[in-house]
Amino acid sequence: MHQYDHEPKKIVVCGKSGFGKTIFCYRFLRAAKYDCFFIFDHDGQFAFRNGIRDVAFSDEALETHWKRRYVIFNPSEMFPGRTAVAFEYFCEWAYHKSGTVPGKKLLFADENQKYTDTKNISPAFSTNIETGRHVGLDLLLATLAFNRIHNAVHGQATEWVTFQITTERQLKPLLEIGFDKEEVINLPKFHYVGRTDRGEFYKGTVSP
Ligand SMILES: Nc1ncnc2c1ncn2[C@@H]1O[C@H](COP(=O)(O)OP(=O)(O)O)[C@@H](O)[C@H]1O
Ligand SMILES: [Mg+2]
Numbered sequence: 001m002h003q004y005d006h007e008p009k010k011i012v013v014c015g016k017s018g019f020g021k022t023i024f025c026y027r028f029l030r031a032a033k034y035d036c037f038f039i040f041d042h043d044g045q046f047a048f049r050n051g052i053r054d055v056a057f058s059d060e061a062l063e064t065h066w067k068r069r070y071v072i073f074n075p076s077e078m079f080p081g082r083t084a085v086a087f088e089y090f091c092e093w094a095y096h097k098s099g100t101v102p103g104k105k106l107l108f109a110d111e112n113q114k115y116t117d118t119k120n121i122s123p124a125f126s127t128n129i130e131t132g133r134h135v136g137l138d139l140l141l142a143t144l145a146f147n148r149i150h151n152a153v154h155g156q157a158t159e160w161v162t163f164q165i166t167t168e169r170q171l172k173p174l175l176e177i178g179f180d181k182e183e184v185i186n187l188p189k190f191h192y193v194g195r196t197d198r199g200e201f202y203k204g205t206v207s208p
Contacts, residue, residue: 008133010156012149013142013192014170015163020190021142022110023206024161026050028140035103035136036069038094042083042115044074066097083115084122092124098135107132108140113148121150129156145170158197163187 011028013021022045029037039046047055056062057077065071071094075086087109098105107128116125128137129152143149146160147170154173162179164187165171175181178201183193194202 009138011159012157013161019163020206034106036105038107039072040109041074088122098137105137110142112141112143146173161194
């Protein structure tokens, strides 16, 4: 079931630890209009912070979650200590499921730098990034910094959101796409700046 009319959205959220990335993403997930959600809950934080007990730890549970189109996958039992492998598995699974139904789907992966590689991108993650639009699959990624994600992710991102970042190395990719250095360095906690794919900048805040 290919969807040629899908306008892809790939949002990358970055910034220092504890400044509001995860809060931003949760708020986005609550507000966004999607027909299906795929949540990669690599360390159980999503379930814990949202007070959710019904989490999928197995293939059977994934199928149950899929029936209601809101999938929260915790990989700790199927892939103990192998989060990168788990992410690859989940990307492939979400892509496959997305191809079986019409509508808009969103995959959310927090703390992406913990289980993806900046040098070698895994095949299923790459497929989601490059061709997710064919199956209506969008992406919301949070990572410590843009230099912690693969170039393919940079290349395909449609929207960038940053909280405070202060190190030169991590600022560089942001400055290259037009973010203001002083502004990003001085962002107070819970404040962010975003950039759309049309090159428009916007500001906002989140609160816990
Ligand atoms: N449940 C909560 N109660 C109180 N404060 C919280 C809660 N969750 C997050 N915070 C505050 O938000 C900050 C973390 O925001 P978060 O979005 O998790 O940051 P990041 O994902 O960028 O590391 C913490 O430093 C804390 O001050
Ligand atoms: Mg976080």
